[in-house]
Structure formats: structure tokens, C-alpha cells
Amino acid sequence: MEAITELEKCWFLSPPWGQEIPPVEVNLLEKVYLKGLRTFGYCCGVQWYRDSWNYIIEIKDDVIHATKHQILGTGRLKDTNLKKPTFMLGECVLLSSCDRPTKQRLVLGIGLVHTSWFYLVEVVSPAIPQPNTMPSRFCLVREEDLVRVNV
Helix, strand or coil: CHHHHHHHHHHHCCCCCCCCCCCCCCCCCEEEEECCCCEEEEEEEEEEECCEEEEEEEECCEEEEECHHHEEEEEEECCCCCCCCCCCCCCEEEECCCCCCCCEEECCEEEEECCEEEEEEECCCCCCCCCCCCCCCEEEEEHHHEEECCC
């Protein structure tokens, strides 16, 4: 059991991208052009997925996922009264509602759901077999469920 706990601790605190966080192509709430759809939308989220950033783009009443090759940033931000996200991509946080021995995690994504920011954290290491009852090893959590780790 101790070995599993140590494995989890190392995994959750080891960035999947290596030592430096790769830059994102567009900012949150930036207006983007979707090349394939020939339309504009707004970036309402970004998450690490399969070795690159995946962008969540809001178009009218729909949301699509896109890679950096499918979008062009305009540099224009959506005019909104929303506060900025509290946590940043790659930031080390404590997951307060976690019952696992290792509560520290890295923020692997940020997304806007209605008018609140949510953060993507990994809850199960991919090296540990996943029970069939858990559909994903990632979880979207509220700002209130995270605590900043001062390093």
C-alpha cells in the first residue's frame, strides 16, 4: 500500500508535459477563428489531453474541442464581468475533498461552466488499474475544493 501511495504522489506532482509548461495558443475568453468551421467562437477552457493542449471553444449555444492547429487567436478578449481564474495551469494544489492519502495535484485544465471557473485535476494515476465504475481518471472541481500549495 505504501508503494502505491508513493507512486500516486510522484505521478500527481509530475507534470505530464515535462519540466516546463508548453505555452497555450490562445487565452481564456479570447475570440478565436475555427478554420474548419469557418466561424468565430470564444475559448472557454483549456486542458491537457494526449500530450498537447486541447481548447474548449464556445460557439453560440454549443461547445467544441479543438487543437492548436484548428484555431487562430484574434487577440481580442470577450467583454465580461467575470473574475479571472484563481488557479493557473500547472499550479500545485491540494484537493480538499479527496479521501486518498495524496491530496496534492496539478491543475491540468481550466474551464468556464456557466459563470464559474472549474479546474481539471487527475484523481487516479494511469499506472493504477481503474475500476469499471469510474469513467475517467480526471475530475472537474470547483475553486472552493482546491487550496493553493505554497512551494
